[in-house]
Amino acid sequence: MPVSAAGDVERGAILAETCMGCHGIPGYRNGYPSYRVPKLGGQHEDYLVIGLQGYKTQGRGHPTMQAQAAGLSDQDMRDLAAYFASQGGPEQGSAQTGARIERGREKAGACAACHGEVGISLQSTWPSLAGQHEDYMREVILQYKNQVRTDPVMQGQAQILSDEDIADLAAFYAAQPGLFTVEYAR
């Protein structure tokens, strides 16, 4: 399936009602383990489709999102992605500073070819990381490392990171202005 086929923003907005109880509430947390649900605002449309396909085909291991994605057709995914990608919002980096973030900045050189120098990715099929929740990124890098997420590129990247590296990198990307939570405006 070409991920770039056009999505219908208005249909996506209606489908997105089911998603907003989690993704539409700033800082909303997954129950166990406890980490914040990812920000979808500002993310690449093609990547959002790839993420949803990952849950549907179980290349990603989260049971709640697997259940959410199981009932979505390819067209539903494109419409949902078009809706989230079309929404504007204030960029929400954590704006923190400190030694961990500076260490993360140095280590992020290894990631820049795909995720960009400050976490704005260079291709629509690769996720932007700027402003994403720190605890979400720590959690999912571990999921690649533990092969709960099966993407081979990121498994290879994650394999060579220590817990300290993961914490530094997540803190760095979270502090950059970029992604945001799309809130429901109805």
Ligand code: HEC
């Ligand atoms: C019960 C809460 C909940 C609901 C409802 C929900 N999600 Fe999620 N979503 C999550 C969590 C938690 C994750 C992170 C899961 C993981 O660890 O991979 C996630 C991950 C995602 C991702 C991956 C983002 C990324 O950066 O890779 C996308 C895309 C997504 N959800 C879209 C949706 C859409 C579209 C809907 C509605 C059809 C929806 N979600 C409904 C909790 C929810």
Ligand code: HEC
């Ligand atoms: C060769 C390209 C490439 C490099 C280099 C790379 N990544 Fe990735 N990254 C990807 C792709 C592609 C995905 C999406 C994989 C998927 O579908 O699950 C991804 C996903 C991620 C995610 C999950 C994003 C989300 O929203 O769920 C994080 C976090 C991440 N990468 C961090 C890193 C870090 C940190 C580094 C450097 C140590 C790195 N990546 C290096 C291509 C790359």
